[in-house]
Amino acid sequence: MKIIDYSDRDHYKTQAFQTPFHERAAAFNQKHCWGRWKDYITANTYYDTATEYFAARNACSVFDLTPMTKHRISGPDALDFMNRLVTREVGKIKPGRVGYTVWCNDAGQVIDDGTIFHLEEGVYRLCSQEPQIDWLMTSAIGFDVDIVDETHDVAGLAFQGPTTCAVLKLMGLEGIENLTPFGIAKFDLDGFELTVSRTGYTGDLGYELWVAPEHALTLWDRLFEAGALHGIRPIGSEALEILRIEAGFILAGVDFLPANEAVRPGRTRSPYELGLGWLVHLDKPYFTGKRALIKEKENGSRYVFAKLNIEGNKPAHQSFIFDKRQKFAGTVTSAAWSPSAKVNIALATLEAPHGKPGDQLLAEIYYQRELKWSRVMAPCTVVEGVFWDPPRKRETPPPDF
């Protein structure tokens, strides 16, 4: 089953597609609350955001991530191509492993971040927020590679939370408990292939489950059957937003502007400016943006990516950040009240040299009570590390339930 059948000459009349899980997701979606994600509609929320959030943190949650952009890269030069494309050493991502990375334009500005799945020797899947085919084809000049956009050919569910491993065991995935973080394993489920990666966007124990679209509903049914007594719930993008901020994960278009979409100079960010310097391997052979990044490393960055712990409980959405002398220091890009950490958190882009751990700053927060707007200058602290980081995220085998 192809989700988008381009041979159908009327395909363009479809404004947005339903994912292969839609039939089941719709049955759960009590609020009929859908949002647009790239070519698809997916649930913003099914019941209410808090219920969904706590399913992910205390039990297990299912998020339909089919619309995520996926490209398959293969061919004789696949590894060289990947290494020239992204900032990290791809040769260290062995077959059956996943690596998080960013890729940059010539000026060393981040185009997008994503994960590289080394599916089998020399065959990679690049998962990203934004469609990348144009940049991948540009990067392919001079390389013998095949690049296929397989976004619509692979259905995916993010299955996240402390009981996930137990549920997958119940589902019959033998040995799943031995899968280490960023590992990939393949299973036979009712005669079709299920690919499981121990990856996610919640900063917790969790897996991502990948199948051909025609097996999507079977996967959903088997998963919910196995998870019935382990608190399984579908969750929408609103809950995921809180989960990923707690985990300190950035989002393209929110925490940074994808460099290929920027019009105005100075609006983009380098990996260093997004706190992702650890992904930049300047000692590997040339990659796009390397010269610019070497220069930036020598001359210093303009911005610092910071995680903020803000006093009070009013989320600092889009707040301006000031230093103690009330001078502008930056802006908040993502904010949430963290139900698990019980703190008011935010991700921010600050002007260097602000943003060192322990820096004391002020967040200008506007809030409304019964249509009355007020403003508070809330003291905040730059923190190191993420707000949610349970040991089970790293443990193999993970704790059982």
Added chain:
Amino acid sequence: MTDQNKAPNAGKVVIIGAGHNGLVCAAYLAKAGFEVNILEARHEVGGAAASHEFAPGYRVSSTGHLLYRLDEQVIKDLDLASHGLEMAASDLPTVALGSEGRHLKIHDDRITGEDVSREDRNAFMAYRERMLRFARIISGLDDKIPPRIASGERADNIGLGRLAWSIRRLGKKDMREFLRIAGINIYDVLEERFENELLKGALSLDGVLGTHLGPRSNNSVFTALHRLGGSVNGKQGAVAIPRGGMGAVSEALVKAVEALGVSILTGAEVGHVEIENGKATGATLVTGEIMPADYVISCADPKTTFLKLIGPRQLDAGMVRKVSNVRQKGNAAKLHLALDGLPKFTGLEAAQAGHRLVVAPDLEYVERAFNHVKYGEHSAHPVMEITIPSVHDASLAPEGKHVLSAIVQYAPYGPGSDSAGFEAQVMETLARYAPGIREQVVASELLTPNHFEDRFGNIGGHWHHAELALDQFLMLRPVAGAAQYAAPVDGLYLCGAGCHPGGGVSGQAGRNVAQLISGLDK
């Protein structure tokens, strides 16, 4: 960059390609104390600025046959006259060949010929004066490193300011006219001014020679201005024929560089530039031999330099895309005829046979000639710029014999360049003006862009390496980010017709690069 007061052996330089720019660059660098080695893939030096014997005893310029922008400072600095460079003829008039011998002669700002009205003559005087003035703006930065836009650097702002000031200084009326026409097509500009079809056709040829443009293509005014920017013997807009053909320029340059201790290695094809930790450390020959250097200078065309010599793997993807999209497909072919006597052009006096003769009878004709090449075909009725250099230089042909050298457009690059079929059509066109010429032909040769690519190694066989157009000029030549001669790889420099200030035998790119490297421009 090294400082100005250096001792000899300021550094080791390897220059890839012994074209005229490479030779000029070598000479200046050797003078500045650098140890210079030139690597030339072919067994002849001079690149496209060459002469060759195409039939026993008959020699011609291999590509361009008229000198119109060889930098006079280069001639002086390198003392090319004492190294044998001399003009067989300079300040050649142009004859626009008309039907039934009704030709026009164009010299400086004067037109002679029966069919030209007084209005056209007057309009031409004004046109010529204005075009020369506008051309000086275009050529004003020829000896400078192109300024970058929005770099924030003082030197760039000064360069941009100088360019803006040179335009503003034209005065309100002329500035407006310059800005109006600089980017548009020569068809419209000529139609606004002149009545005579033959005159318009001949003038339009200046805007399309050597390019992938028709008179109705935008940029054709710009290319005409580029051509008018140079000067010969201090006279702007003049054209000359070097004694011995264009190869004589290279021969003089070779003598100059050899006197300065430069070594030229021929038959030394470079496979790639050696790059270590983002810095060019030398050039590696296809034989595997590495020629180490502190500075590597590539005179190859942009695509060869970036995509072959550096290679996409050492470059940013965006840069590779930009270079891949540089337009550098040539359309100019070259006809060489060995003749057993001076050809007789209808209505042309024998004394005029040595002039620059053009076949471009009207604007529509030129535009139609261009149509074919858009679809990969050669022109059914081509346009031509013809010289018979043996009129001025007896050494080019046996006694009493002559050579005819014609730039013929348009010939496609790539499949479809069937030179045999094209040659018949070219001869037919020629015979329309010189009816007996076919019987005089002893030997002939028609070189197409594909031949030029094979012979000189420039991808696309374009005379200017890369199309001359406003979007591939100044700070955009060959592409933004590499237009200041420095390649994205440290220690590697571009130097050829594909960079500022473009093609034509000028030597300016070579001189500019040498000054950049030796710091003389500070």
